[in-house]
Amino acid sequence: MLTLRDHHTGDLFDPWEYLGPKRRRLLDRSWAGVFRDYLLEQLPVRDLATGFRDDFGRPTKDIYVAIGALILQQLHDFTDQQTTEAIALNIAWHYALDIRHNSDAYICERTLRNYRKKVLDAGLDQVLFRTLTDKLIKEIGVDTSKQRLDSTAVRSAIRGLTRLGILVEATCKFLRELKRKHPEQYSLVDPEIIRKYVTRTGDGCFGDTRPSESRKRISEAAGNVFKLVEFFQETECSTLESYQLLRKIFHEQCEVSSTGEAPVTVRPPSKTGCDGVINPADPDARYNKHRGTGYLVQIMETYDEEDSEEPDTSITPKPDLITHVAVDPLTMHDKDALTPAFDDTEQRGIKPQELLADSHYGSTECIENGNGRDVEIVAPAQTPKGKLQGKFTLEDFDVDDEGRITRCPAGQRPAETSVAGIRLQVIFMTETCESCPHKDRCPASSVGRSSVRYQYTHDRVRLRLRRLKERGDEFRDRYRWRAGVEATMSRLKYQMGMIRLRVRKMLNITYVATLRALGLNIRRVAAYRSAVG
Structure with a gap:
């Protein structure tokens, strides 16, 4: 049953008078006063209230308190346990959330998780940020021009895994979900695979693999993953999220060959992209x-x-x-x-x-x-890439208004210049460039040609002007x-x-x-x- 307290109507008597002027002033100047004065009444409670009924079920917590607590939890970087304790005992939280009833001064951890799930499912995190930030900008008068x-x-709560670890953890994740949702299919899996990946008892478990042996064991793990992917490909288990993840990781890390002694080979690191899964516990995390x-x-x-x-x-x-x-x-x-x-x-x-x-x-x-x-x-x-390599770039040359090079960094004038629709070209005397002490740093080249030539585009000329302006x-x-x-x-x-x-x-x-x-x-x-x- 939906519960919404009235936080808009004024009070005949001040319920916070017992705090005294000094403590009240401290609260008003703190984050609690900002939240209470500007944001509490702006919370999108109606968007979340659609998930509850007015005439059925047990009474809900005040939705203002629930949504506000989720915001304050992130403001203080609190765990769920710390958040429930703050709602119950912290006067600043009571003042910010306008908690006046004992029934509103307690939210258990499970209730907090349920409300957080509803906020995530409804996409209200973005609504909260935009609505409340815009309110602060308007109230304070911040210039946004x-x-x-x-x-x-930022890093999520994951640990670094080797390529062998990625295959092993993905397999374990699939087998555990398979056991929960399809126990009859789980009974068909090879007991040896279950021992190595799920129970992890006895010899040959991947957790006991030495670093020097990981290259050999990864081929074994790839073969086991290939068997599982092929075995459950045409079954109802193929719709499991963990199966889709296992299949994705297999194709990222391994290759299937119709010829040769081994049907499955592990991709060399040079052929493995950085856009792959780095930990099955967090499939969205990536490596840079x-x-x-x-x-x-x-x-x-x-x-x-x-x-x-x-x-x-x-x-x-x-x-x-x-x-x-x-x-x-x-x-x-x-x-x-x-x-x-x-x-x-x-x-x-x-x-x-x-x-x-x-x-x-x-x-x-x-x-x-x-x-x-x-x-x-x-x-x-x-x-410019050339600058990082210690070479001359177009910024080191003298260029006229049309983009033509008039003088090189060594002070030599070009023998010929030409301008086309796409690129510009400058040619220097070969005899002069061969004796130049900066020959190794010059972008002009005479390889395979009788003359020293340097080509660049009109966009490069405009970029040169911009870089010079930035100095x-x-x-x-x-x-x-x-x-x-x-x-x-x-x-x-x-x-x-x-x-x-x-x-x-x-x-x-x-x-x-x-x-x-x-x-x-x-x-x-x-x-x-x-x-x-």
Whole structure:
């Protein structure tokens, strides 16, 4: 039976008068006051109330308290047990959630998990973040015309596995689910496979494999997986989630050959892509050479330029609030996150006019994408590959207004230049280039030709102008404000506890990331209100 307390109508008598003025002032200036004043009445309780009936079943907990508790749980990085204790005993939680009845001051862990599942099933985590963040932006009067974007990697609650470990754990996961849901099919599995993968008793278990023997044992595991995949392929067990995962991992790690002595061979590491499953416990987690394992979290926030030599201490700067959160696979490139960020903020009416980002968002394609959405992206172009290799690039040559090279880094003029629709070409004297001390660093080449030639495109000329402009003081003065987003990433990871999460899978990671970003916004607004007084 649905239970909704009235948190909108005013009170004839103040139920919190017993706290006294000092404690009341502390609560009003803390996160509890921000949540109570701005967000409690904005909770989308009606969206969640559709799952309950008004005339049947046991009374539910106050849905305002239930949804609010889920938000505050992520704000404090609490476990379910800590959350239930805070609801029962913590005055700040009572004040924030407007808990006045003893029946509302207790939620068991199972009830908390049930409400969290309902929020996830209904997709309310994104609704909560957008609705409540927009409310904070409106109430505080934050300017959203200037924002900055960056990404960071977070890791779910998984351990690193070898390729042998991935096959073994995927097989064990399938067999355990098979035993629960199809015991008659489970009885048909070879007892030796059950001993090695499920009970793990006796000799020959994969958990006892030495590192020096793993290369030999992985072929054995691949053969066992192949037998299971083939045996249950045409049965009703093929619809199991664990079977689909086992089959996917098998095709990622192994190859089936119709010829040769072994029908199944393990793919060499060079042929195994980075987009494969790295742990059966979290099939959505991915591996990235530079970031490690886990998920990619995109964060966009507002910022305010405050750089006067004599700042006005009487004016408190507005807080920087996170406006967009997205969780993507770790194999996704940052440039692909721009369009979803623009769509999200434009739909809510908080799209930026100027966006600061690093070089991953600074390609020509990204700049044009921003211009098409009326957003000026201020981001440096990536360093040329030749520069990273210690060679000269087009930025080191003298170029005229038409893009023609007029002088090389050594001071030599070209013998001939030509401009076509697609590319430009410059030719230098072979005799001059052969005696040049910078010959090994020069991009011009005479291999297989009688002359030294250097070709480049018109887009490369425009990119050169952009890179030279980025060396100026004007660009550096605008771009230096991007560094502030690194502090936000640090607070999310270490203060909000996202450096190592207690959950797995994309849906749960998205839930945690969005609500903890909302929690950080609440903390920042609380700090602002405390400073304002």
